[in-house]
Amino acid sequence: MKWLLIPLSLCLFVTFSHATTIGDSPEEEAFYEQLLDETMPPDQPLNEFRENPEFYLQEEHIVYDYDSSTGLRDNFTYTGYDKHRMLVGAHINHDLIKAADLLGLDLSYGLKLGSVWALFNFSIFKSRFDLVAENNNSGASGENTEAEGKYSRAGDVGTTIQQIALGAGKRFRLASDFFNSDSFFESINVYASYNIFQDELRKIDYSGYGLRADYELQHRTAAQFFYGVKLSYNWAIVQREKIDLEPHNERSLSLSWLSAGLFLGLFY
Numbered sequence: 414m415k416w417l418l419i420p421l422s423l424c425l426f427v428t429f430s431h432a433t434t435i436g437d438s439p440e441e442e443a444f445y446e447q448l449l450d451e452t453m454p455p456d457q458p459l460n461e462f463r464e465n466p467e468f469y470l471q472e473e474h475i476v477y478d479y480d481s482s483t484g485l486r487d488n489f490t491y492t493g494y495d496k497h498r499m500l501v502g503a504h505i506n507h508d509l510i511k512a513a514d515l516l517g518l519d520l521s522y523g524l525k526l527g528s529v530w531a532l533f534n535f536s537i538f539k540s541r542f543d544l545v546a547e548n549n550n551s552g553a554s555g556e557n558t559e560a561e562g563k564y565s566r567a568g569d570v571g572t573t574i575q576q577i578a579l580g581a582g583k584r585f586r587l588a589s590d591f592f593n594s595d596s597f598f599e600s601i602n603v604y605a606s607y608n609i610f611q612d613e614l615r616k617i618d619y620s621g622y623g624l625r626a627d628y629e630l631q632h633r634t635a636a637q638f639f640y641g642v643k644l645s646y647n648w649a650i651v652q653r654e655k656i657d658l659e660p661h662n663e664r665s666l667s668l669s670w671l672s673a674g675l676f677l678g679l680f681y
Contacts, residue, residue: 495680498523498530502676504645506544515540515672523582530582532602534625537575538670542612543568545670552663559656560663564615571613574668576647578625580604588630598639600629608649610668615653619666623649629676637681643674 504517552560582602652665
């Protein structure tokens with residue numbers, strides 16, 4: 414019977430060390446005891462906490478501080494209990510040679526639900542027409558004088574897009590290995606969007622629904638603050654109000670654009 418205790422003990426040791434790798438020195442043991450104390454929810458027994466996925470993902474959420482003289486870990490920030498996020502960001506054209514031809518602003522709020530972030534985003538973009546849309550030639554030879562095919566916009570015509578987006582995001586950690594730093598996180602965010610488009614030629618509103626996908630690279634600088642870069646892709650179909658019996662294809666435009674951005678944010 415005593416031989417069964419050996420593999421059982423090894424399994425328990427591996428399970429526990431997966432969450433908290435105890436070091437050889439008393440200082441490291443004290444450090445990991447502090448980690449367990451700070452990351453375990455209050456009033457929750459340890460055996461119940463071990464059934465929580467957070468117990469096995471602690472290292473995925475930690476940003477360490479290092480002693481400048483010794484290079485050893487001396488403190489840490491645990492990010493697993495981030496609950497809210499506020500972000501402000503600026504966009505430019507993804508083609509940096511023509512960066513100023515598309516400019517944008519983001520205001521975003523996020524609420525963590527389990528391991529996923531629920532996100533609300535408001536954005537405004539100003540751009541050349543040819544960077545976000547194409548002329549619609551439908552109705553060019555028909556009798557409808559208001560058909561989109563009757564209006565050919567030059568590429569440098571100015572446009573404005575206002576956008577409200579609701580979506581979900583997932584934060585993860587791959588770039589930290591590339592940068593050899595545990596203060597880098599990434600996020601993939603996907604949204605359903607509502608867009609209002611206006612150009613300087615017709616000066617009327619086109620509105621419609623679309624999709625948006627963002628990739629963010631975040632650098633955590635402190636317990637709450639972060640900054641980073643993002644790539645954002647948008648697609649939408651917008652249309653103006655119907656005149657008489659004109660068909661949908663003679664009053665709609667297809668939008669799509671890719672932008673790069675910088676952002677500052679706060680977790681709390």
